[in-house]
Amino acid sequence: MNTIKFDKKNVKMVAHRGVSGIERENTNAAFVAAGNRSYFGIETDMHITADGKFIITHDASTKRCSGIDANVEELPFDAVRGIRLTDRGMNGLTRSDLTLPSLEEYIRICHRYEKVSVLELKTSGTTEQYTEMIELIKSKGHFENTIFIAFDKCNCLMVKEIAPEAKVQYLTSNWSDEYLPWMKEKGIDLDIYYKAVTKELVDLIHENGLEINCWTVDDPEDGERLAEMGVDYITSNILE
DSSP states (O other), X not given: OOOBOOOOTTOEEEXXXXXXXXXXXXXXXXXXHHHTTTOSEEEEEEEXXXXXXXXXXXXXXXXXXXXXXXXXXXXXXXXXXXXXXXOTTSTTOBOTTOOOOBHHXXXXXXXXXXOEEEEEEOSOOOHHHHHHHHHHHHHTTOGGGEEEEESOHHHHHHHHHHOTTOEEEEEESSOOTTHHHHHHHHTOEEEEEGXXXXXXHHHHHHHTTOOEXXXXXXXXXXXXXXXXXXXXXXXXXXXX
8 A cells, every 4th residue: 555646746745644544543653654755744633631731633532543432631641642543444453553642752753754744733722731832842843844733713823922933824624705814914824625725716825925735635636636726735645
């Protein structure tokens, strides 16, 4: 099994939850798989555990990826780390190396393989928590190579308030012209569901000095169509 190559032109490719088309999503195995390929960035998702630690996982519950229904935000970090995740495509079999990574582990892998971190903030954290997160990333020498993304506008604005120089993308399923004034004012780029992308939208975003990322694109024909439109990034489980 391998990634699917396509004519991406000048688009920067982002591995969605690591190379999740091959390895269990949001694991160190998936991040290393992306690190060993030509991806520009590695996307992942972050929650905050009950004891205030940063944990990497998409869902609040571990059930889909482990079979065990545990809410990561209601448990301490060590308890969450003890849950073994199932191997991708192996009918529920677990692997000893598949656990939920810490934020530090994810950043360390991205830094080692010289990949941009695309970090989705799944939790509505406090200013203190997000300041701690930013300081952790800075301590690893990777802040300049991190893009923060969030569906929650408040999360985007909070990151910009703490670190105005941070690269931030606003996640959305659909476009509204109401977004543009505050995105332009704060220098926040767009990360949008690929089916909502049009050439007119790409041009509008670029005319206002912003960039456009689109998720989650797994069909090569869709990828080539978006590349022709001139999008800046494509996030994919399997395209490279």
